[in-house]
Amino acid sequence: MRLGGRLAAAIEVLEDIGRRHRPVADALKDWGLSHRFAGGGDRAAIGNIVYDALRRKRSAGWLLGEDTPRAIGFGALLLEWSQTAQSLNAALEGDKFAPPLLSATELQAMAERRLADAPPAVRADIPDWCEPLFERAFGETWVEEGAALATRPPxxxxxxxxxxxxxxxxxxxxxxxxxxxxxxxxxxxxxxxxxxxxxxxxxxxxxxxxxxxxxQDEGSQIAAALAGATAGMQVLDFCAGAGGKTLALSAAMDNHGQIFAHDAEKARLAPIFDRIRRSENRNVQVTTKPAELAPLTGHMDIVLVDAPCTGSGTWRRRPDAKWRLTQRQLDARKGEQATILDAARTYVKPGGLLVYVTCSVFDEENGEQIAAFRERHGGFAPVDHRQLWDSRFPGHTAAMRIGALGGISLSPALSGTDGFYFCALRRAN
CATH class of the missing domain: 3.30.70.1170 (Sun protein; domain 3)
Known part of the structure; x- marks a missing residue:
């Protein structure tokens, strides 16, 4: 397929996503199944256009004067593929599978607009309703942080x-x-x-x-390292999911001590068994039933809560989630996080650590969540996060931010990682 056919296919997928409100991965998979003639290179290129269009939806649409699938598909090529209006029209001309060339109206809109003059939320490529959330989280650099979350990930x-x-x-x-x-x-x-x-x-x-x-994203690796698991400890990964942090903690413990991998949703734990076998992590016990956790009450050196969240820190990899997110969903995640923290704290032994991690950049899910937890429950105090960071990653102080409410924040613009939040609370003796 030539570029024109790939762009037309990407626009078709974007139309499907918008019409049916479905995840981008599902839409791309279905397109591939119904267009088996497309080779692997074609499918990869189409996927790149679709993901670029979703990452840069606001800025791409603004350049062309509308946010239709056609506009953001063309805009993605202009913003991310080193194309100009002239080179793109030249590449599409004569290709019977290509969408119509850029029109005089579109060309005029592009000629009259510079992205530097766009509204802040457009330059940040975020929904308007998220603007105060980003401003609260990042202050003066919020536009740059939003834009970094709209780049291609490593x-x-x-x-x-x-x-x-x-x-x-x-x-x-x-x-x-x-x-x-x-x-x-x-x-x-x-x-x-x-x-x-x-x-x-x-x-x-x-x-x-x-x-x-x-x-495993580097930010996730950093969060696991900050937890500080060492050989001989008793550790509970309370929201283990597929087990990425569980395996990292187990390796840090050199297979000595015990790590209990738990998740309230059994299906999320399914991949962990093959991963344990392949990696030879031998100190992991997978627990799914609440009754299996009862003997751990008050005995854990570390309880890690990798909490369910909006995933705003992963928008580079899941840009479609950015446009599906609502305030109602954010509120629901906050409620889940509070419930999970309240449950997880019971397993921390006196002097042990309750470690809270999200892949969100929103203060509402991060520092504010910790502040609310501490208001509900006495006896948990934050560690010195700056000292903790410097002891683990000397020379990299500029790669993280200590929030006003405590904890460590990572982000693409700051640390080159996905967006992560880490906070360790020590239980009083």
Whole structure:
């Protein structure tokens, strides 16, 4: 397929997403199943246009004067593919599968508009209703932070130190452009793709099948490292999900002590069993029933709450979620977080840590949630987060922010990671 056919397909997928309000991955999968003639390269390029259009929906639509699937599809190529109006029209001309060329009206709109003159929320590529949330979270830099969440993400890997070291994994992935991560000591990063490129399928690598590494954003790796699990501890990962942080904690403990991986939704835990077998993490016990947690009450050195949240920190990877999010959903997540924190605290032993993590950038889910928890429950005090950070990641103080309400925040513009929040509360003796 030429660029015109790929753009037309991307517009078709964007129309489907808008009409049926469905996740982008589902829409792309269905398009591929109904257009089997499209090769892997075509599907990757179409996916790139769709994801770019959703990441840059506000700015792409603003440049062309409307936010239709056609406008944001064209806008994605102009903003992210180094195309100009003239080069794009030239590339589409004569292609019977291409959408109509940029019209005189569209060309005029583009000629009269500069993105630098757009309203702040447009430059940040966020919904209008999220503007006060970003301003509260980031202050004067909120537009830059929003824009960073609209860029293409890298592919991050965590070396499994139970099986390999970073030099060994880097040697195995030498052809992928991988390099050592900026902050995480066991992290490896493959840079964001350009144009119609695609990330290598690292999970097909023999090194992955041998358990040498896991795919995990560097921010998630940092959060796990900050938790401070060491050999011999008793740790509860209360919202373990697929087990990414569980495995990182287990490796940090060098398979000594015990880590209990729990999630209220059994289906979310399903992938953890294969991951444990492949990685040879041997100190993990998976628990799904509340009754199995009862003996742990008051005995855990660390209780990690990787709380369900809006996922606003992951908008680079899931840009469609940005446009589906509502205030009602945010309020629902806040209620769930409070309930989970109240339940998780009972398992922390005197002197132990309650660690709260989200992949959200909103204060409402982060510092404000912790402040509300401390108002409800005495006996939990925040650790010195600056000292904690400097002890784990010396020389990288500028890569994080200590919030006014405490805790550590990471973000694409600041740390080059997904957006994460980390707060450790020590229970009084």
């Amino acid at each position: 592919l991050d890997i965590r070396v499994n130190t139970l099986q390999a070291n970073r030099a060994k994994v880097l040697a195995e992935l030498a052809q992928t452009g991988a390099s050592a991560a900026r902050i995480a000591p066991y992290g490896i990063r493959i840079p964001p793709i350009d144009g119609d490129g695609r990330h290598p399928n690292v999970q097909a690598e023999p090194a992955f099948q041998k358990g040498w590494f896991e795919v």
